[in-house]
């Protein structure tokens with residue numbers, strides 16, 4: 001049994017950071033959409049990170065701030081889930097324990113979604129990684145493909161059971177897994193291409209304007225996505241992928257170019 005490290009954020013500290021960050025954000029981009037950060041969990045703001053995972057982050061990488069969602073953990077030496085030539089490859093968008101957001105504010109877990117055209121307000125249930133359409137999506141570890149489902153704007157999602165965690169590789173091209181010889185029930189190896197990044201929108205000239213890999217992580221056994229509605233506790237099966245992706249980004253095996 002490994003020793004566990006408790007990161008105690010402290011509700012008051014979290015609220016302070018959240019308030020300061022929100023003020024800074026409004027000042028920076030003039031946003032007037034009035035969208036708010038999700039409320040901190042009613043549970044004590046205390047999350048468990050395995051000591052091994054926390055220690056694996058090199059000095060200088062600020063650990064993610066707990067958001068009331070358990071961290072996806074227990075994947076040994078995860079592989080970065082993309083082979084891409086995107087200039088921002090390897091960027092993990094997240095809020096650190098110091099309250100500052102790294103990467104893109106809108107791409108992080110818990111960023112506001114919905115709230116327009118009568119749609120309910122939600123919290124982003126995953127992290128969006130920079131990628132080009134058609135880029136290969138790679139399994140972060142050995143595992144078994146357990147489900148596929150339709151997802152956002154005509155894209156699809158592939159679920160892989162990696163043992164301690166299920167990863168949902170979202171916003172991938174429909175049936176791209178089939179072209180790669182992958183199906184529900186397939187065993188896959190770490191780093192194996194399992195799908196391709198979808199194009200979800202195009203401009204009037206046909207250029208793709210919406211493309212990324214959307215990564216959600218879940219408790220073992222999960223075979224469909226769960227939405228996280230604003231002001232509500234996160235779905236119990238949801239996991240925070242920040243730490244897993246930060247660890248994957250450290251791996252020298254990250255493919256550099258498509």
Ligand SMILES: [Zn+2]
Pocket residue numbers: 124126127128214215
């Ligand atoms: Zn997303």
